[in-house]
Amino acid sequence: MSIHNRCHTDQLFKNQIGFGVTTDLSMPHSIGDTNQARSQTMSMDFLTKNRIVKSGFVRIRRRIQDLSPAERARAKEDHAAVAARFPFLAEDAFAKAAADAENRLNESHAHYIANVGHPVHAASIELAVFMDVICNGLNPTRVADLGSGFTSFVVRSFAKGSTSGVDVSSVDDHPEWLQKTKDYLTGKDVSAQNVLLWDEFSGSDPAPFDLVLHDMGMMDFRAQTLERVLQLTRPGGVVILDDMHKPEYRTFALQTLEQKGLEHYSLRALTHDNLTRYAYLVIT
Ligand SMILES: C[S@@+](CC[C@H](N)C(=O)[O-])C[C@H]1O[C@@H](n2cnc3c(N)ncnc32)[C@H](O)[C@@H]1O
Secondary structure, eight states, X not given: OOHHHHHOHHHHHHHEETTTEEOXXXXXXXXXXXXXXXXXXXXXXXXXXXXXXXXXXXHHHHHHHHTOHHHHHHHHHHHHHHHHHSGGGSHHXXXXXXXXXXXXHHXXXXXXXXXXXXXXXXXXXXXXXXXXXXXXXXXXXXXXXXXXXXXXXXXXXXXXXXXXXXXXXXXXXXXXXXXXXXXXXXXXXXXXXXXXXXXXXXXXXXXXXXXXXXOOSSHHHHHHHHHHXXXXXXXXXXXXXXXXXXXXXXXXXXXXXXXXXXXXXXOHHHHOOTXXXXXXXXXX
């Protein structure tokens, strides 16, 4: 799917009528043209309403899925367990670090979702804050940020402030999106080195990473690449899987993690956002 399709659905609906027939939206020249234009406007109204109704249904379905008692119970238990493993994720320590991270990131995030990435696609402020906290807590020297965008800025800001020489790769399956990320990083005065396409990155057989975020591409691609992503970290390294609120992806990912015997925890208590999204943490 092209970036045009992903980013400009509104424009797509404005330009398409019926079964994928692209219309000329220039000014009408005759009564026939006027009638045609009127019927096009009506079709557009219908399509716009249809889209609004559909997105309303998606939102309602998400809210219902978000009520899953099993995932809610797991959120609590897993938070306690992951905090025992990583004390900087315990309630008070996390709250303090998250407040500090939010102070630093809020303005840039608001600007990013208003001007660069749509809020539905860009990382939530909750995930951005979590990435900042885990970077500062784990002190990784090699980080892979799969699914470039605002998170690339977060991990690269951490790298810039670190004295231990942090190596970051930001990766995407989409060339145009990757270019947007490079431009954004350059504008934010953080390194824009190692911003790579997935095939190039994966094929280069990179040295093991300490921390990997998997937030790349559409959900089918996310699932297809999961196995490879889980091989990118060193033993004991950490992988963050975002968008685990999606039941089909979550079922697939959890089956994969269980088959591989990898320790994993819901981060719902720490990353749940207003679109019901949340992440999981995996130890490899
Ligand atoms: C969930 S997004 C990744 C978000 C990224 N980690 C961030 O912090 O902004 C997944 C994929 O969508 C694409 N993408 C990112 N932002 C987008 C946007 N605003 N519109 C369309 N596609 C986007 C990229 O190809 C990316 O791999």
